[in-house]
Amino acid sequence: MTILDSPPITAASKIFNFPRNAWYVAAWDHEVTAKQPLARTIAGVPLALWRNSDGRAVALADACWHRLAPLSKGTVLGDEIQCPYHGLRYNSAGRCTSMPAQETINPSAIVPSYPVVERYRYVWVWVGDPDLADPAAVPDMHQMDSPDWAGDGETIYAPCNYQLVLDNLMDLTHEEFVHSSSIGQDELSEAEFEVSHDDRHVTVTRWMRDIDAPPFWLKNMRDKFPGFSGKVDRWQIIHFEAPSTICIDVGVAKAGTGAPEGDRSQGVNGFVMNTITPETARTSHYFWAFMRNYRLESQTITTQLRQGVHGVFGEDEDMLAAQQRAIDANPDHEFYSLNIDAGGMWVRRILDRMLQAEGLPAAAAAK
Amino acid sequence: MAVNTQTWWQQGRVVETSDLAEGVRRVVLAPDRPVHAAPGTHVDLRLDLAGHVRKRSYSVVRSEDGGRRLTLGVQLAPSSRGGSRHMHGLAPGDVVEMTGPVQSFPLGVGADRYVLVAGGIGVTALVAMADALRRRGADYTLVLAGRRRAVMAYLGELVEVHGDRVRVFVDDEDVRLDVAELVGEIAGSPAAARTEMYMCGPIRLMDAIRRAWVSHELPEPNLRFETFGSSGAWAAEDFVVHLPQLDRSVRVGKDSSMLDALEDAGVDVMWDCRKGECGICQVKVLDVSGRIDHRDVFLSQQQKETYASLCLCVARAARGDSADADAAEPAAVTLHLP
Incomplete structure (x- = not known):
């Protein structure tokens, strides 16, 4: 293969292909x-x-x-x-x-x-190739059945390419606009974030200090600390593991009690567990759960959190479906990236390399 | 383990040939539309044999560079149906018509133990399986049986790669494969019910193994095999087919199958697999002069013994063990073709 017939850089393919060996x-x-x-x-x-x-x-x-x-x-x-x-x-x-x-x-x-x-x-x-199917390569989602965590989830049948869901989860600034009534707040797009990666993982870390807790988090704080009011430090640490699992460490703690330094005892912590399975190039099975490490005994909280996240993710589902329709209606338009897409772009690069290793193009075949 | 039975045709260029063993030729093909050939796959080739286009199946010994190089191993069979002579005459630069890789002998996953049994040229179907099992770190045994060491393709290489996982049996060294002992050992092991056997070789060997497998009550689905209908109880010889309803008799040359000969004679018969598996070309037998060499895997042993029917694509008539090679009268079979 010469440079001339090597594939073009396709990191922004709109309909992303999916690895089979996974x-x-x-x-x-x-x-x-x-x-x-x-x-x-x-x-x-x-x-x-x-x-x-x-x-x-x-x-x-x-x-x-x-x-x-x-x-x-x-x-x-x-x-x-x-x-x-x-x-x-x-x-x-x-x-x-x-x-x-x-x-x-x-x-x-x-x-x-x-x-x-x-x-x-x-x-x-x-x-994919069964000879490569190593059970040790199953992405880490241990919070799902650990005795230290409790929670439950659902499946969304998402009418979009799986990569759009990964993009959605790798950048949470959209919460300010899509989820304004539950978890969104202005500070999301104001806070700095840091992206790190290796050849299978991408991590995006964002801390928002000394802010008001949005409604979803205020409720959770009051589940653990009845009557709580005041400022919080809020975190979102997004852990991607190839090809399509994203576990998001989320929470808030009473402001200034040391959460950014590692002491989360004055806060509430959840993990938003997401794993997205491509069905076809334009449809996905989106499995999610919300796990928490406090009040493990309370089925009421499990149910409330599942219902709450169900509502939040319903907003994402509407947006993802509409985005896929707009992509298909505008075949001549390309994707452009914003600074906030760095995490999602690292995900694409990892997937692109997995696809190359399988001899597959980054863009899925047309419908 | 995609089971791909879809057959599409393409051209393949011969890029290398060499001798693998006495009477066994290695032919490396570069297909137009390369697709990786998984262990157990074969390709079908369309060969022009004496003016007739014939399809012949050859296991893919090795698939390299995403299927850009497919290695076949072809045994020159003096009593073959003509395909092997043609294949041995190929030289680099020659072009053949071939299918993509066809999978009807896939290597499973998850068995506790695998036993691969190759009789003679049947080894060509098992080389890639043994490599895959070794890469997986699976528990496997590779049994290689042949008449003479000099005719056993890949013998040295397999022993070198697989070491003491290989067991070699050579008839003329008086180290013969004892089927009862082999299958008995499997049946007696703790992994018996979770052992899969993959075999490819002369039909007499495979029949013996199948009988032993059944008699030990090992799970039949765990016994996997592939046959291209090319071996029988006797060497292929000329014979005659009588078709009373059509008031015709057709001579079948030793290089031709009964199905080919009937089609060449303009007799319209239904068929599908052409390798003795599906039973579509099964017809009733009215009379036999000599013996029927069934060569199929569709009829049960009991059905075969009654001589009530045969599969046109692979069955032959033969004069049997006591045949005088110079006897004037060929064997004959009378078929009911309504």
Whole structure:
């Protein structure tokens, strides 16, 4: 390859391609059952997800070897799944175990079975080269099932390219405008931030000192410190891990009590857990949860926080859908970047390198 | 492990040839539209054999540089259907018509143990699998069986790379593969139910392993194999097909399949896989003079023994073990073609 036929710099591709050699969340653990298969497309691959009699989650390609009928419309029978059309059965390795009207089984009758790991309350799948599927590469989301944290979350079916969600989460100045009634405040776009990175991670750190707590945080402070009023120090530390997991360390503490220096005892701390799974180039499964490390016993607070974040993220969902529509309606217009996009641009560069390593272009194929 | 059965045609340029072993030629192809060939894949080639275009399947031994170099290993079979002679005549610069990589023998993930069994040229389907298992750090054994050391392709290289994971059996050194012992050892191990076997080789070897596998009640889905219908109980020989409904008889040359010969004679028959797997070309047998060499994996052993039907794409008639090579009368089979 010469410099002339090397790909152009595509870090601002509007419809970003997605790596295949990666763990993506396919479902919450409770969504995958031995009762009936779940149909879900992960990184462009339609899957039938189910559990065998050991309780192990299985991900098979959602198309029967025979005439490609969707196995997800079939039946789970112990350790096998039965095609709804002609009754061919497959085990969890994807090998056919039964065919109608013949005494043997065609040796080529196999559907792909994808590596699966269950971790952090999620079922993760790897649709790329199975020889590279190292369970140690599952992104760290340990707050999801740690005894030191409590909380819950939901899934948003986002009608946009996954990279738009990553952009959204890597820069939180949008809170001032999109979420003005809950977590937004002027200080967000006034505060300085710092971006650091390595080859799999990007961290964006922002501290806002001696400010008024916005409504969402005032409520949380009062859950822990009844009757609290006064100024707070607020932090947002955004931790990205490739390809598409973003855990945001957020919180406020009574102003001047040492939170920026490491003493958060006079504050409330949450982690906004986000992992975005590309479905297609223009649709994404956005799994989120809000975990907290105080008042762990309170289901009321868990429910209130889930509902509160549900409302906040509903505002993002509207914006992301509208943004995708505008992108598609303006094919000749390019993206430009602002200073605040530094974190998101590091994410793009990491993804771009992962795509290059797989021999894939940074821009996803047209619709 | 994408199972890709989609077949698209392209041109491939021969970029290298060499001898791998006695009678085994290495042919490296550079395809027009390179796609990485995963372990277990093969390519189909369209070969012009004596004026007839024939499709032949060859395992991809090695895929390099994202599929820009695909290595095949081709055994010259004196009784082959003509494909191997053609392949041995290829030289760098020659162009062949070929498919992209076709996957019908994918290597699974997650088994506790893998046993790969190569009989003769069947090793070509297993070299890439063994490499993948080694890279994964999987527990695997590679069993190599052949008639003579000199005809066993990749033997030295595999022993060097895989060390004591390789077990070598050579007939003329009186170190023969004992199928009962091999399968018995698997059945007796703690990982028995979670051991996958991948085998490729002469159909007699694979039949023996399958019988042993079944008799030990090992899970049948864990026994994986690939056959291109190119080996049988007897060497290919000329024979005759009688078709009473059409009032015709067709001679099948030793280089041709029954299906090819019938099509060349203008007989319209239905087929699909052309390698003895799917059963679409199954027809009823009315009479046999000699023996039927089934060569398919569609019919069960019991079905084969009754001589009630055969698969046109791979089955042959043969005079059998006692055949006098100079006997005037070829074997014959009478088929019901409604």
